[in-house]
Amino acid sequence: MEEMSRRVVLPDGDWVAEVDEDPTSTVLSPPESAGTEPPHLSLMRKKGFVSYDEFGDTGAMRWHPRGMVVKDLLERYASSIANALETHRVETPTMYDAARPEISEQVSSFDERQYTTSGRDPLYLRFASDFGHFSTLRTLNLTEQQLPVRLYELAHGVFRQERSGETTALTRQREFTLPDIHTAVANESMGRTEFVRQAALALETEDAFDLEYALKLSMNAQDLEERREWVAELAGTLEKPIVLDIRPTAERYWTVKLDYLFVDGYGNTTELATVELDSETVSRFDITYERDSRSTHPVLVHCSPTGSIERAFAAMLDRAAERRNPQFPVWLSPTQVRLIPVGAAHDAYCADIAKRLESRSVRVDIDDRDRTVGKRVAKAEQDWVPYYIVVGDDEVKESSLQVTRRPEGIERSMALGELESVIDDATSGFPDATLCHARRLSERTRFDSL
Template sequence: MLYPDGSLELVGNAKLDRRSPLARMVGYETDKQRTAKQEPPHIKLMQQLELVDREPGSDQGNLRWYPKGVLIKRLLEEKVGRLVRSAGAMEVETPEMYDYHHPCMEKYLARFPARQYRLLSGDKPYFMRFAACFGQFLIASDAQISYRHLPLRLYELAHSSYRREKSGELAGLRRLRGFTMPDMHTLVGDLPQGLEEFGYQYRLSMEWMDSLGVPYEAAMRAQQEFFDENRDFYTGLAKLLGRPMLLELFDRRYAYFITKFEFNVVDTQGKAAAMSTVQIDVENGKRFNIEYVDHDGSRRHPYVLHTSLSGSIDRNLYALLEHAAAEMARGAKPQLPFWLAPTQLRLLPVSSTHTDHCLKLAQTFAAAGFRVDVDDRDAGIGRKVRDGEKEWVPLLAIYGEKEAASGKLALRDRTGGQSELSPEALQTLMEERQGEEPHRPLPLPVRLSLRPKFYG
């Protein structure tokens, strides 16, 4: 364990609360048991909320996404895209399959065999990418790069990536065979510049994780000699985090990286799943013949930082749903962040005579950038409230004769409490909760009576 004061302690000697996320992550990492013995609760939640489901017509671990799930996915993608672009990344797009016998690929795959999907085009073998590394490395190897361009950041929303995980390890959104990975690679001239960029991307990753509102723990890995030479740097990262982190030190490199970190979420079953991660790669700049011209005119191979500030988009939804399941187990109402809620406000007309006004209000709120629907079904108000609760709609607003007379809506807030608000005050409330987060329109018809049922 590495503590914020810089001290180290063997995991076996650390006095951790066995119920804490950190202790459970440590147990998961030391146990190395990756097989899921029972179905995690987020699977039932993703189905009941009509977000995602298994696809029996495809290979295991390749899922179907319903409209509400696609909405959440696109919002997460847009948010992480904003973050990497604000960090100076240039967005590219690369193929999903690669020549298995390409000289660079063959060397890479021989050293680091992965669980690949393979296919033939005629008699020529290809593999489906499991990250955007290959395409970005090939772009960089053909580019003319100066030391003045460093650090140079390339980014791709790798939609999709494929990894043929063992069937026993597949568990809903936690581990998939087909997934979406926001993937950034940064070229740096030397290790001091690499550490500076590593620290910067560590802070960006913290910003991402904090914005989700999901508890997370850190795991750091480093070659012993490199750690000893840069111990103050690592202590600074632990201090920035403000709590202990798991530290793995190794004498000989077993992979291409000299150091890496992961921010992990720990689910209701005690399984840890990596989200944000950054690695300093000391091999692939040379392997893929990436070069830059240094200030003295010499040609050098850069080091490469492999980065996903968010981890896979699919796993982010897993983290949110598992956190909600934990809240349910504690007796709290589960909910998604307001900006990710498929319906942010549902208007509940008391009778059919109030439906037209609710539809006009919905149109006004939608024009202001919010996702608002109207429960126009022939059902009692109690049923409409219960159904809104089951869908985790954050705001339910009742409109009937009383509300028509007062000019205010009877609001039920999922975060707690009831109130009466004018449409203007309600819009102000939604603006405060939305903040500067990305927004997209409602993914389904405004009228609930016009919606198909995708699950159950």
């Protein structure tokens, strides 16, 4: 591998001297708990989110009801980012003709191993939405007035042929889900503007997922000299340091690539969101637009605003494991409120509360199992429920609830309307979803032992 020199540009535009350490070492410290196994590997099964399927391919996952709530919300959130960009949502094929030269050339420029079917007419399984989006763009008969044109796909079924020893739980799989945006713009200047806009939207996932990112920008030395001022402006807009990977020569289809990195349970950096600037692919796939009655190649911006849904989920589990009271953001919690009736006499009141909360799009369940109150409280803690309420005689008589805010371990008296307002504040601007299993725990099948 060719030697790459690295340096850091700060949000104020200052440049730090070259460093040889890992690209995130100057801006992000690895977790103290980093070891030989990522925390999400055990948490995903222990908490009933995801497990391995013994009949599936190596590392293949099956998603359980609690995990499906989170996965659904992550997918909806990724789509909301695409909606903010006013994208055109499409759906494209999974397999492509390996004999097409533009397809095979694009595969060779991508730094991953690909699945290819056997037989008389071999096919590539897609590694992203690239092929389908490029074939769509080349047939649109675009004009300069129509640009930029943005295509978005929530690609279920994206494939990388990882070796069996390389598959790592949720962070490195052979099949995954990838939100993918491709934007055609008129020229390099517009491409840089679009790049910054999409980079800023992708960075919003840092707060939404309660993570901490390090940013790495890759390009060759000549491109850096030409874009030096723009790189400083990018760091200022994103208000984060950016580590530069300066490559001696162009090695990929992209000319500029921004990676959003998190430190996984191994202490290694793992890529989530990406934004790329690409002027090579348009000629390979003959993507053009009409300008002054002449056909002209546009510039492409590639963006996955979250990275794969599976990796985003893994990152949140790994981060949660580092906290004293592990938690997800309230909007991503599979259950947001749990009601624990002291006895059968309090069940109807819990059902009334649940019905009202559900009308406000709150995910609420009732632990009506034949267990002691203490054991049911412990279960709410184990399930990372952000708000849980024990309902007894006093709550029924006084119409006041003793709400435990789990992350802080604080109990306070609230009227139901106040609790609704607190949850509204915590979830405002984010998508909602319903439970993926029965409201009552007594009616559920256990998935946390698989």
